[in-house]
Ligand SMILES: Cc1cc2nc3c(=O)[nH]c(=O)nc-3n(C[C@H](O)[C@H](O)[C@H](O)COP(=O)(O)OP(=O)(O)OC[C@H]3O[C@@H](n4cnc5c(N)ncnc54)[C@H](O)[C@@H]3O)c2cc1C
């Protein structure tokens with residue numbers, strides 16, 4: 076069988092998991108990122124391992140997938156997870172009315188949501204507000220946003236993938252309606268290069284339109300940044316979420332010695348031109364204090380921002396929240412008459428492996444390769460293996 | 468507070484490209500909250516699209532953004548520009564790593580020195596005795612060390628040395644897996660191990676996540692002394 080070469084543009088979590096899946100199915104893979112790996116949205120996300128509870132009322136299928144992937148990641152990448160579960164807490168009457176719908180949706184999505192007595196919740200997490208009402212326990216957790224993708228990169232590299240940070244893609248060569256090569260600037264070697272490919276996967280998230288433009292394709296993506304604030308004290312072990320239909324500032328994620336509240340959402344045109352709006356910081360402190368009153372009294376650690384890629388054009392979006400956070404895999408052969416070129420956009424860090432599986436299914440179908448996905452089976456190598464001497 | 472103009476002198480070039488390394492100046496206006504990493508992001512977007520530096524989490528958790536800021540190893544994302552002395556700000560790649568060019572390095576020397584199977588998870592120190600979900604045996608968390616290498620860059624020891632981060636990791640492994648005591652103490656007692664330490668304590672001073680590597684090195688020495696006393 077011919078060993079097909081797939082070039083993956085974008086070294087975030089999505090690109091990492093795609094490269095790993097590709098090599099597991101016997102294809103050759105090259106990953107390119109313009110900067111350090113995970114220097115886009117991936118490294119900066121909130122760090123919640125989403126069991127799906129947050130999405131269950133809106134979309135049972137997304138929730139079910141999150142639950143399955145949470146279980147899979149616990150098997151294959153436990154070193155990148157703090158697996159401590161989460162609590163959804165009701166803060167007012169409206170939340171109380173919402174609680175039964177929430178629990179039912181979780182159970183229907185295969186998420187073992189369980190009401191816990193208030194008193195027990197306060198014994199589990201003593202820093203919780205004493206004003207909380209109904210509490211629901213779910214299997215959430217914390218992700219190390221850098222080390223999880225690095226485990227996938229380590230696995231991909233071990234299988235022969237070539238991973239090249241600091242290599243921005245500057246063009247795509249199209250011949251007879253087919254994408255045949257990418258042009259890069261290798262910043263480490265300070266030279267330009269052309270890399271031939273049997274298929275090109277664009278996994279650049281909020282930057283995706285910049286890449287499709289090289290192939291003359293316009294895809295409607297709106298970058299929607301959100302702010303997070305960390306304080307210097309671990310106030311809880313479990314992820315604490317506001318039990319309501321999703322909104323801003325409603326999740327506290329513990330990580331190492333930090334507690335992190337997030338997030339917000341606004342729309343912008345350029346995913347590189349994002350700055351933390353200072354009013355977000357005060358707003359997030361207020362939200363956090365409603366759930367964990369000591370939050371804002373802790374020393375400030377950092378405030379930062381990351382951009383989601385929302386499907387749709389800015390002018391046609393009223394409020395980004397209404398848009399699907401699910402992921403899309405676009406085969407540009409079908410939509411734009413450019414063969415050998417796909418774009419993967421959206422999703423969540425939690426479901427990186429599942430997104431990769433669907434993408435590589437599509438890649439294999441396109442190339443006529445019949446190999447099943449095997450990425451749920453074996454534990455991934457440690458993140459450190461990616462940088463171990465001689466690993467490249 | 469109003470924005471302030473600051474000037475950065477950034478080492479450009481060097482690394483495998485064979486390009487000579489030299490300082491270049493970049494000025495920009497920054498608000499009072501801006502970190503060195505924020506400044507680098509805006510310099511890249513507005514003035515130097517090819518500028519190489521490492522970053523990922525922007526909140527001191529990934530350990531990628533270590534660099535020499537005015538000659539001292541620091542995390543760019545946790546260093547507020549306003550907290551630096553007035554005048555030019557000099558940025559150079561982190562010492563002790565492989566230089567890739569500009570401010571970017573590869574952490575191969577640090578990562579290769581880690582014991583291959585040391586765990587990155589430990590028991591959480593918070594609410595240890597709290598009730599837990601039935602499915603959770605113990606509340607756990609990531610190790611404090613974010614593997615940034617600042618301690619290696621700060622350490623004055625010149626001979627071959629495993630370095631503070633790796634020795635701290637060995638001591639953590641000793642605590643977590645006492646059954647591997649012999650193997651761990653053997654690694655710590657090697658010629659490039661704990662006895663190289665000159666107790667300069669620079670590692671503990673620069674560590675951004677309060678690992679206190681020097682303390683771990685001292686503890687390992689004590690354990691090694693116990694062993695030799697028992698012989
Ligand atoms: C505020 C916020 C909070 C979130 N919180 C969570 C959470 O708690 N849990 C969760 O599961 N998910 C969360 N997410 C979602 C998650 O972050 C994303 O789904 C995920 O990181 C997307 O990864 P990606 O690889 O698709 O994109 P990215 O990580 O953005 O990767 C794209 C890569 O492409 C590169 N690139 C761009 N241009 C070029 C070029 N010209 N050449 C080469 N490379 C290029 C970029 O440098 C970047 O590294 C959050 C998202 C946001 C915005």
Ligand code: SF4
Pocket residue numbers: 611612613614615616617618619631632635670673674675676677678679680
């Ligand atoms: S011990 Fe501290 S300074 Fe050294 S690598 Fe770990 S976090 Fe960085």
Ligand code: FES
Pocket residue numbers: 521522523524525526527528529530531532533542543544545
């Ligand atoms: S960017 Fe992660 S530690 Fe600075």
